[in-house]
Amino acid sequence: MLLVIGIVIPLLLIFWQSVYTDQGWDWLAPIRTIASHDLFGVLLQTLWLGVCVVAGTTLLALPLAWMMAKTRMGRHRWVDVVLMIPFMTPPYIGSMGWILFMQKGGYLQQWLPGSGVWSESFFSFGGMVLIMCLHLFPFLYLLLRDAMIRIGGHLEEAGAVHGAGPGYRFRKIMLPLLLSSYGMGAMLVFVKTIAEFGTPATFGRRIGYYVMTSEIHKYISSWPIDFGKATSLASILLSVCLVMWYMQSTVSRRFTYRLVGGKGQRTKRYTLRGAAGVACVSYMGLLLVLSVGIPYFSVIAASLMKLRGTGLSMDNLTLDHYKELLSWGSVSLRALGNSLGLSLAASTVAVLLGSGFALAVGKSQRRMQRVIDLFSLLPNTVPGIVMVVGLILFWNSPWLPATLYNTYGMVVLTYVILFLPYTVQYVKANFTQIDGTLFQAGQVFGGGPLMILRRILLPLIAPGMLAGWIMTFTIAARELVGSLLVLPPSMQTSATYIFAQFEQGQVSLGMAMAVVSVGMTVVLLLLVETLNSKRKWNAS
Template structure:
């Protein structure tokens, strides 16, 4: 009887999750899909494909796919060694570096791209510092440079997923391989990699869809090197005259189809390579003792990654924010702090924009964590088709460009029949942020939950624990790391969100991202860069505080 009631409650929970996700995600995307296949007179299901072929946009489509694949490879080369270092060596005690490695992801993509452009362009900062570098800098403005910029921006996301998975794996299985004569490479290839594959597939999928849905870097660096992708073309058809929303949504539909196919492959991998790693027996981590040359190699890798992901772009950003005159270049007598004084004046337009960003992001991140955790628990291990559909719906916001899903939300929430007057309000901005970034929390919590052995919950029920007790004493403590990672990720992305803010914000409201964008539009690059430094700095301090509180709670 108890099991019947539990199954009934679970079915009710999944039904409620599907209903919420349908209103938040599916219905807006349905509006987009109908716009792409219905011209007003007839329904043409092949219209999106015909738009791609007739307008010679197939090359742009393959540019997007190839860019996504290359960035997944790039982020893997950066994130996998880093995750192993911070999960399997004594570097694990340097938890504060987790927040430092989040700085690239907290930086708006168009800001990071502009930082690299200012640094590497002809007569840029590196040529001013090292004149002989003019031989190397032209090589950077190519596909290689674009992949490098986006990989350095996105690797923290994959790093957090892989590091958490490595911690969950523990060290006993590797020790068993060593006892039976297996070398480090053998145990890594035959033990760690199969156990890590499910989490990696999940993270790689989100990196891929984040790359092909990115607008900031293609709009800045991509345009400069002549590498066009679907997001830049969609933006062109929506923002430039003559506006052709039909073509824009047709391209979005093709992009969505490609991402759904990749999502299906990811689910197959996850089902095949998901294992229960945490059980009532407990596990302990294994920390490898590094030799001197290995420690030196780790230092070089970590320092180099910090240099290129944080040092170079932020040197350019800070330098640009301090220059009185850009034409004069780097010179001590050309530096000023006046832009920061103007921005931090209480009651100023810039300070109000900064406070708006922080408050919106705090509310959106908290709601996303609560909803995302609920959805992840309902999805469980995706054994039934309702759970798989819930998983798919939760991932959909990351499979289309932000500018397109925003239009879908506007069409839905501004409809005459909508009883809730949410459009053009503070709540609409929060709702849009939640829809945009819900997949991150779902995937982080789901990754943690998938590795919990069912015996933990069976033990709780055998000893008379109620469902509430099991959730509070067993489940919640084990998924809190995933919840915190999801909250941090959602908060940092919300602070820098540009596309949704530009289209959803009420007329009298600005955020730090829209403020920066407007300063660039007006040619005030130094003022925009100063705001970028302040907003990222405040976000970093908040995350360091959360990281410290989290570390204390584990003691």
């Protein structure tokens, strides 16, 4: 019922808007909209962008996941926190950072005057794919790393005993066991890519590469406003993502294996020496520089500049923007507090609801379980701006006895609905690999349902719950589209404050807010990671 009220009905309202025209019902209206407005090419560009970003994130995330799960480099847990910074950063902030770094007369050309050729080649489709891959690969990396950790070392040792080399063992043992988790991650990366608005609105518009979300935004925000055309385009994206969900669900059901049992297991760790160790460290260092170093250098440099046209020099740096930002009682400080409070509330509610839905979905073997799984993933299958419009249409309906619209509760509900799929997928990935004999053993030894839940189930799915909480918090803290549309009057969050500063030409003040808000999130993540490490040490 919660999924129906919170997700299904708003999406049905969107569908109704897309097929009900002035002439009545027109079930082919979405297709007619694309055909009559020459949007078929935009649809193909959107799909091609999604495919390229999935391929790029795979190339970035898979080697890193292996290094952190199967070598001693996994002891450096700070890497996981640092790698979450790109995902915590609003996409348009990261894009602006790269634009400031690579544009003509940008920071790169100020250091290397002869790098103009690099700048020209960067502002292309390949550069757009690179920016989006560097933003989204941490999500796929976390899924793959956790899946590799659950693969016991005895499986690889059995392959080695039978004469299989490292490459053969990885291809025949590791990859099939990773396929289920990879399918989940690849699907969500694809959906996130084709539903992204920030990067296409900044970088894509500059290179002339338009996608479906930019067209939807045009119909919603530009006069004359046409919700019918916008929701028609959204319904096409929804159909594409439903096909992706069906393919992922089929792969998961076929390639899900029980890896967590009652006998215990140990992870095989490889020792990196010589050229292999240098290559792994170099790869990680290059990835950190590209995903965190370059964009955040640009963001921090812009936040410290007195005059943007003067360039990088010591006499052009100032902290006045931070002083103005953090002054007591200022609008910016209240915006930071609002973001923190709303994100904490939304992530906590999302973990509680998402864990319940993930346990109800189970291994998706029954039809009702697959339906619940589909409903829980729907918010990630449509552009966020369209989902928010559906929520507004529903909560503004005159037949409702009470409404949350124009309240803080509406903001929390919007965040929960938008980011619920992350918790569901993380917890589901952990739950589907738990052997049912563990619960049977608990019943044999006299454990009741509450005891089994507390002593067996919750400890095994706790990593997925924690990962889902962290993911929801980091995304909610920088959510822009939902905040712009549902925040009560005179209330701002850090994302809307940054957006407003860009609109008003105060780029340095907006960049300063980006640095402070992401810094607060990193501190919270470090605290959570420290507590989690202490819990594991005490358990051992």
